[in-house]
Amino acid sequence: MANEMFYIKVETPQNATVYAFTRSVTGILDYAGTASATEYDFSHMQCVDGSAYFTPSWYMYLPKELQATINVYLPNDIKNLDVGQYSFLLHVGALLLAVDERDGLLIAELLRRRAAVFANFLPIVLHLIKPVAAEALFAYVYGGFRGDSDFAQIYKANAPISTGETNVAAILLEAAKDALKPNPEMESPEEMFIRYFREAESFDFTIGLVGATNHPWIAGIEKYESVVKTATAFRFFDDATVGAKSQEFFASLATMVQAEPYNPHDHNAISVSIDDLGAKLKGLVSKSKAGYLRATGAAILRKARPSLFAYGSKLWRLGADPSFFENSIVVRIHT
Template identity: 80%
Template sequence: MANGMFYVKIESPKNATVYAFSRSVTGILDYVGKTTPTGDELSQMQCVDGSAYFTPSWYTYLPSELRATVCVYMPSNVENLDASQYSFLLHVGALLLAVDERDGLLVAELLRRRAAVFANFLPLVLHLIKPVAVEALFAYVYGGFRGDSGFEQVYKANAPIATGETDVAAILFAAARDMLKPNPEKESPEEMFIRYFREADSFDFTIGLVGATNHPWVAGIETFESAAKAAAAFHFFDDSTKVAVKSLAIYDSLSTKVQAEPYNPHDHNAISVSIDDLGAKLKGMQSKSKAGYLRATGAAILRKARPNLFAYGSKLWRLGADPSFFENSIVLRIHT
């Protein structure tokens, strides 16, 4: 049959969530929403592994919410499922997980990595990412080293996008337009975000740090990981998984401090990030060390939107295996 239901199941250590997609008799794929199919229903369907949303070797640490497996259930007698629909179903689970966990930066990263997959389903994608589109756009444009010159053009045009668009900033801007209420004739992109964050009751977003390799916290990672590998090797014939679990627990326990530095001689809008020092933890001590900064433009937007806010709620969210190798290696969740 040409129509039918498809289920994307995402299972993490904390919970399992199932999302439903329908396919009409004309072959159009649509999102139904979260659902609870019966075990019997799923057992009668084909099950394929969803595509991983990250390369595990890229990361030293992920929160339990993102340590998930994705399975896609399809009708056993499905017909005429074209390659693009099949690819979309395999990859959309990661996007759904990122949206549900409000990891806007991961949403942006997935749109960039899987541009060809999502390009033909833009109306559906815009609907799915809308809840975190503003924060995802902010983190993508004003976090990391990507720069915002490309977004300025997109912002000034303020035009609808067509199916097939692969520019991440354009896609996120289209999904966020209703909430941002852009007015290019009167505001710059930065002024638009300042207004948005000033008017928001609260905010909750993920963003990468810059300058991590210039600060001492990164050095502690190597010390800690070397100790963990040595412990795992020592317990190999016992239960080395206990060492891995303990390492994750330590990363889970790390506290962070994100605060304004109006006294900074180089940038009075600077926002610095400090994290519990891993080397100190190995010695049974508790202290923080500087891990980096929010990128200057993003920090200026936040400071101008909330000039009386000096301390931001925060949590270590993701940690790349090599902070010097790729952008957004240290990712924080920041909230008020």
């Protein structure tokens, strides 16, 4: 009896990728890589919607690379597909897309929000996230305030994890061990990441900002929303295009991520400025400060590359309420 095939099609405005999973005669689910399945193949299968993210509509801005339609294709004659396998297939598409787009922070967020879904399929999950696990761990532990509560203990123990593990930092560290080469007896977690970024030829990761409420950029969001409402009310844009225009507007914003060694409060500070929304609406060119990288993460980057003052960057995601939610403003940083 042949293995059963399952396909997950992830389609964005830019491209479509099909991933394959198999299930053995003994009921074991496994990942089979990308596939060349066709619409003819899909026409002979059941199609169900996959879960994109926790709440896609929460985002004010999401790049086209992450605007995905996810479909899961199941055999018509499927039997004994248990709830855990079904739930995993419905949710793993978003994780696959996050890996392909190297959005490590999104990987960490999905692992945290879908902990119960992924816990029983850790061998597959570890394999899938391995290419981006080091950057995901860095963003999760040193970019926000959720991931570092017990990371020091997890790092010091350096113990393998088992199926059923739900601690995001432990999962990411396990997946990143080949890249990070942790040595708790010789290095602290911070020293490990300093070495990793120092030795890397280049890096590319996503990370959230902190301190947004203390800086002027988010004040422009209210002005922008007011202009959009006025434009819609007076039919400068019709309802069908206002969303697309907004996405184009945010995609066009330039960012600047740079070191502030002169900062009297923290000589390792790394600030993030973005095109000022109010100024841009007036046709002017001006940036305003949106926030900072968290001090712990910034210190690692500065110590790893002390001669690097300007970081390549772009606005990557923008949540609905940057003044309240952690990781509402997410940037992609690269060298």
